[in-house]
Amino acid sequence: MKQAGEKIVSLTAYDAGFARILDAAGVEIILIGDSLGMVLHGEEDTLQVSMDDMAYHTRLVSRAVERALIVSDMPYMSYPCAEVAALNARRLLDEGGADVVKLEGADAATLAIIRQLGEHGIAVCGHVGLQPQSVEKYGGYKVQGRDEAGAKRIFEEAQALEAAGAIMVVLECIPAGLADQISAAITIPTIGIGAGPGCDGQVLVLYDALGISSRIPKMAKDFLAEEKSVFAAVQHYVLAVKSGTFPAAEHSFT
Ligand code: KIV
Numbered sequence: 001m002k003q004a005g006e007k008i009v010s011l012t013a014y015d016a017g018f019a020r021i022l023d024a025a026g027v028e029i030i031l032i033g034d035s036l037g038m039v040l041h042g043e044e045d046t047l048q049v050s051m052d053d054m055a056y057h058t059r060l061v062s063r064a065v066e067r068a069l070i071v072s073d074m075p076y077m078s079y080p081c082a083e084v085a086a087l088n089a090r091r092l093l094d095e096g097g098a099d100v101v102k103l104e105g106a107d108a109a110t111l112a113i114i115r116q117l118g119e120h121g122i123a124v125c126g127h128v129g130l131q132p133q134s135v136e137k138y139g140g141y142k143v144q145g146r147d148e149a150g151a152k153r154i155f156e157e158a159q160a161l162e163a164a165g166a167i168m169v170v171l172e173c174i175p176a177g178l179a180d181q182i183s184a185a186i187t188i189p190t191i192g193i194g195a196g197p198g199c200d201g202q203v204l205v206l207y208d209a210l211g212i213s214s215r216i217p218k219m220a221k222d223f224l225a226e227e228k229s230v231f232a233a234v235q236h237y238v239l240a241v242k243s244g245t246f247p248a249a250e251h252s253f254t
Helices: 016-025 051-064 082-094 108-119 132-138 148-164 176-185 230-243
Strands: 008-012 029-032 069-073 100-102 123-129 168-172 190-193 201-204
Touching: 008 230, 016 029, 016 051, 016 230, 029 051, 029 201, 051 069, 051 082, 082 100, 082 108, 108 123, 108 148, 123 148, 148 168, 148 176, 168 176, 176 190, 201 230
Parallel strands: 008 029, 008 201, 029 069, 069 100, 100 123, 123 168, 168 190, 190 201
Antiparallel strands: none
16 A cells, blocks of 8 residues: 555554444554553553553454454553563464554664564564653653654664564654655555654544544544544545545644
């Protein structure tokens, strides 16, 4: 799809009911994000989410999905070394039914883990830019890569993830121009959230896309506001991403 210039559509889901709707409406990648800690559990951040939580919610989603690729988040502290990462990733695949696992970061240790997961035949999605599992380090949910050094680091991290064998990479909350440069420089798809329209695909937290989160972030849009059903709202999102009308400038950062 990247080579053909066709935008890739992704949303999060955490249960069978919503997953069935997303799958039927044409969402191509369903992410069981550790954002479930915030939108389902009401936590302030994603740091309390456990492997049990991820395996459980991944299983609920995979039961309902017939077409979409299923990506499941490795939660905070679930990949401290390659051995533990492999056991936990296997759990999301075997017990949960995921196709791909997602890890945040691209430091040397994380890249080595991604390489080793690949050697075990486990497909990995990377995640750079704003990494919610490192929110304490940033002092809040802030746009990353606005300064030259930060932009260079994120650019190099995306390249390093491709070299380590990641099959795609989420770019979260970075300037649209930086996301454009990364998307042009690597051959694996970039999936943006708050990273502008130039990414190869887009992802949103489902609750933000339906306007049912406690606070809708700038990078999201309430697609249910103009529609009469969740199915119609998700179809609207799919068409907006495919046609390039979402995200617009108002959902992006400079
Ligand atoms: O946990 C999540 O929902 C995510 C998306 C924000 C990409 O990682």
